[in-house]
Amino acid sequence: xxxxxxxxxxxxxxxxxxxxxxxxxxxxxxxxxxxxxxxxxxxxxxxxxxxxxxxxxxxxxxxxxxxxxxxxxxxxxxxxxxxxxxxxxxxxxxxxxxxxxxxxxxxxxxxxxxxxxxxxxxxxxxxxxxxxxxxxxxxxxxxxxxxxxxxxxxxxxxxxxxxxxxxxxxxxxxxxxxxxxxxxxxxxxxxxxxxxxxxxxxxxxxxxxxxxxxxxxxxxxxxxxxxxxxxxxxxxxxxxxxxxxxxxxxxxxxxxxxxxxxxxxxxxxxxxxxxxxxxxxxxxxxxxxxxxxxxxxxxxxxxxxxxxxxxxxxxxxxxxxxxxxxxxxxxxxxxxxxxxxxxxxxxxxxxxxxxxxxxxxxxxxxxxxxxxxxxxxxxxxxxxxxxxxxxxxxxxxxxxxxxxxxxxxxxxxxxxxxxxxxxxxxxxxxxxxxxxxxxxxxxxxxxxxxxxxxxxxxxxxxxxxxxxxxxxxxxxxxxxxxxxxxxxxxxxxxxxxxxxxxxxxxxxxxxxxxxxxxxxxxxxxxxxxxxxxxxxxxxxxxxxxxxxxxxxxxxxxxxxxxxxxxxxxxxxxxxxxxxxxxxxxxxxxxxxxxxxxxxxxxxxxxxxxxxxxxxxxxxxxxxxxxxxxxxxxxxxxxxxxxxxxxxxxxxxxxxxxxxxxxxxxxxxxxxxxxxxxxxxxxxxxxxxxxxxxxxxxxxxxxxxxxxxxxxxxxxxxxxxxxxxxxxxxxxxxxxxxxxxxxxxxxxxxxxxxxxxxxxxxxxxxxxxxxxxxxxxxxxxxxxxxxxxxxxxxxxxxxxxxxxxxxxxxxxxxxxxxxxxxxxxxxxxxxxxxxxxxxxxxxxxxxxxxxxxxxxxxxxxxxxxxxxx
Numbered sequence: 001x002x003x004x005x006x007x008x009x010x011x012x013x014x015x016x017x018x019x020x021x022x023x024x025x026x027x028x029x030x031x032x033x034x035x036x037x038x039x040x041x042x043x044x045x046x047x048x049x050x051x052x053x054x055x056x057x058x059x060x061x062x063x064x065x066x067x068x069x070x071x072x073x074x075x076x077x078x079x080x081x082x083x084x085x086x087x088x089x090x091x092x093x094x095x096x097x098x099x100x101x102x103x104x105x106x107x108x109x110x111x112x113x114x115x116x117x118x119x120x121x122x123x124x125x126x127x128x129x130x131x132x133x134x135x136x137x138x139x140x141x142x143x144x145x146x147x148x149x150x151x152x153x154x155x156x157x158x159x160x161x162x163x164x165x166x167x168x169x170x171x172x173x174x175x176x177x178x179x180x181x182x183x184x185x186x187x188x189x190x191x192x193x194x195x196x197x198x199x200x201x202x203x204x205x206x207x208x209x210x211x212x213x214x215x216x217x218x219x220x221x222x223x224x225x226x227x228x229x230x231x232x233x234x235x236x237x238x239x240x241x242x243x244x245x246x247x248x249x250x251x252x253x254x255x256x257x258x259x260x261x262x263x264x265x266x267x268x269x270x271x272x273x274x275x276x277x278x279x280x281x282x283x284x285x286x287x288x289x290x291x292x293x294x295x296x297x298x299x300x301x302x303x304x305x306x307x308x309x310x311x312x313x314x315x316x317x318x319x320x321x322x323x324x325x326x327x328x329x330x331x332x333x334x335x336x337x338x339x340x341x342x343x344x345x346x347x348x349x350x351x352x353x354x355x356x357x358x359x360x361x362x363x364x365x366x367x368x369x370x371x372x373x374x375x376x377x378x379x380x381x382x383x384x385x386x387x388x389x390x391x392x393x394x395x396x397x398x399x400x401x402x403x404x405x406x407x408x409x410x411x412x413x414x415x416x417x418x419x420x421x422x423x424x425x426x427x428x429x430x431x432x433x434x435x436x437x438x439x440x441x442x443x444x445x446x447x448x449x450x451x452x453x454x455x456x457x458x459x460x461x462x463x464x465x466x467x468x469x470x471x472x473x474x475x476x477x478x479x480x481x482x483x484x485x486x487x488x489x490x491x492x493x494x495x496x497x498x499x500x501x502x503x504x505x506x507x508x509x510x511x512x513x514x515x516x517x518x519x520x521x522x523x524x525x526x527x528x529x530x531x532x533x534x535x536x537x538x539x540x541x542x543x544x545x546x547x548x549x550x551x552x553x554x555x556x557x558x559x560x561x562x563x564x565x566x567x568x569x570x571x572x573x574x575x576x577x578x579x580x581x582x583x584x585x586x587x588x589x590x591x592x593x594x595x596x597x598x599x600x601x602x603x604x605x606x607x608x609x610x611x612x613x614x615x616x617x618x619x620x621x622x623x624x625x626x627x628x629x630x631x632x633x634x635x636x637x638x639x640x641x642x643x644x645x646x647x648x649x650x651x652x653x654x655x656x657x658x659x660x661x662x663x664x665x666x667x668x669x670x671x672x673x674x675x676x677x678x679x680x681x682x683x684x685x686x687x688x689x690x691x692x693x694x695x696x697x698x699x700x701x702x703x704x705x706x707x708x709x710x711x712x713x714x715x716x717x718x719x720x721x722x723x724x725x726x727x728x729x730x731x732x733x734x735x736x737x738x739x740x741x742x743x744x745x746x747x748x749x750x751x752x753x754x755x756x757x758x759x760x761x762x763x764x765x766x767x768x769x770x771x772x773x774x775x776x777x778x779x780x781x782x783x784x785x786x787x788x789x790x791x792x793x794x795x796x797x798x799x800x801x802x803x804x805x806x807x808x809x810x811x812x813x814x815x816x817x818x819x820x821x822x823x824x825x826x827x828x829x830x831x832x833x834x835x836x837x838x839x840x841x842x843x844x845x846x847x848x849x850x851x852x853x854x855x856x857x858x859x860x861x862x863x864x865x866x867x868x
Contacts, residue, residue, distance in 0.1 A: 041737030084127035153226030179227040269405035362529035378442035396557035412473035417554035629692030638711030721820025
């Protein structure tokens, strides 16, 4: 049939037969099939609309067509789905045509449409609901249809249909959601209860009941044998607890509605506290008992679990002492512990053995105790304000708060430490931040002036988080994070140091300090003593050990800053770090930084300089499953990277490395095993505390890998394929239309206005950069006729992430698609952003940049390093 031939005209030219066919939808699809196969969406639309106009009742004809279909439905786009969408648009463009809502004719059509829903693919369900107004149809028949789908084991289809027909309030939530929860479809259940607060509370209660002690999820699974649970381990209380916590926050519900989840969370906190007290030994008995008492309360179940934890980690004497401190029932104790408890009650509890002197092991506060002041009134604040706000002053800032151990609440800050040279001020926030008090106004005024004064350098470690918590403690300081001027976050400096130092060496060693304590050890020679970090900072008065810990936590920032300013090259930093007056003299500064000896550092640098340079496209590695972000970053730069999947045995990395000559990048314990299987220089342990881009830079420097701007996006981040195809804008528009997505030509002006920039005008682009990978054009003949968006090798193009506005962007001439996974990319500003992000490892070609406008692509549906 000729695509331009009017619908209903007989191909042989017989007008009589054309009149008959004009009323018969069954003669309609062949004409459209030709246009569908020819990939002509606009002509398809025009022909369909002419056909609809020629029919007395297009809706009835459409039902005839769908009911007459004999072939089973397949996944993917279909001619029927496109036809339904075109009919819906055509109906919206027409004046109301009978039968109208409430007339006798619509009911039978709704009944016929409802019967089709049970066997229709999802792409047909929503158009059918809207075209035949099924949300207003007889509720009884619609409920019966949903129940029938559920009884047939089509649980997902039943929930989706119930959602589209807005039947949630008339269906049993437990019956509808339980099978989907067994199949790890919680997201679908969340959409089912969206907009229904009562159902959200019932869903939370259901999940909470699955967290109760002794609950067997297998009982639920046996009620729904057709659900075929995918992984019952995902429904264990520990895993479910995290989901309930997330939903509780999302729905804004009271934690009291989830008592079993609260108990499970407190049990996890008890395990952590027992580990800190009896394995690490990093908590005092007084602090431990204080926190445990608050967690256990009067819950007999938690008391029993606590005793089991104590019995597994300690001896009978310790169990007895803990039972005495916490007033646990003697009848629940093991016999030996009960005997020891009775002895303690008669003789009295012995004094705790003095703690071991660790003065020489940790950083020590270099100022006298008399120079540490606790401020709890507005008069004391006023007395020290001039000292803090002196122009050119350097002030270190830190906060302490009561540990929450995963509890529902987020404890406010209890103490604000401000350190200047020779003095530390400890501001009691619990007293000073009380509302309707003069001290609260004085506190907010002082902090606001300090943060907003650019002449005063403020030091911190993780300042953004501290300022947010400070704002939560004092509502008047809600804008504190935005007020900060003249701040220096030493956590960012620390990241630069670790990145420049390269990956951590692989030698076995004891657990080392982390965070600020590690930075203090690197720069000043000794780590911080964090024994008081988990103490109760809401207790008043604070213990002497807490005061000294808080003072040292702030003052060490000053000493680290002074050391970095005096010798930045020793820790791989540029010389412009200093942002304050000259650091103190030798008599005031701390001991010099204890870094790698200069001779050793020079030898190491010389060895790296002598390592042969490797082009990034010849750099072949295999990453373990914990380094997915690093794998994507290295692929972005052109490296050939294989990544193990989640749960895949790490020994697979050694097998791949031997077979394909790859280098292993790993993190954590498997390092020594893997290195022994591939030899020296073929396995590297990566620092997991660094971000993916920082890890990538460290790896490239370690192996002396050369990356040029032309290497960026030369390989697919998702699948590691390096074979791209160019797709013309016209062909891409046709493919998007034929894939069953929104018709690009009918999208609104808003989408167009959001993405119509010229390729060279997007912010963040780098002049002189071009993207033109060596790849050939995709021809329409290479696509499969049965599936228009499928390449000849079976790869299906991922068109769902291509916005309609991009298809109409002026100046956009072509797209790129990965021949391995089908991911689609287009010209945008991403190349410039990535070149800027990795500019310190890019090797620039000599000479001036090539003339011409800057172009930048791969921006599209795939994952991006800046979103990891």
